[in-house]
Amino acid sequence: MHKHQIMSVVGSAVPAPLRAMGLLACWYLVRDGEAISGPLMSLPAAQALSRQLDTRVLHA
Structure with missing residues (x-):
C-alpha cells in the first residue's frame, strides 16, 4: 500500500493563479x-482529502 503525505509550498512555489x-x-x-x-x-x-483517500483504501 502506498502512503500519501501532505506537502506545503510557499512563496514563488505557489501557482501563479x-x-x-x-x-x-x-x-x-x-x-x-x-x-x-x-x-x-x-x-x-x-x-x-487525505481522510477521504484513507477511507477509500480501507473500503476497497
Whole structure:
C-alpha cells in the first residue's frame, strides 16, 4: 500500500493563479514523491482529502 503525505509550498512555489488571489501558501497530497492532487487552498482541505483517500483504501 502506498502512503500519501501532505506537502506545503510557499512563496514563488505557489501557482501563479493562487498567488494572484493573495495566497502565499498551498498544499498538495503526495504519494511516492509525486503530487496526487492539485494545489489545495488550505491545510484543512488537504487533511479532509487525505481522510477521504484513507477511507477509500480501507473500503476497497
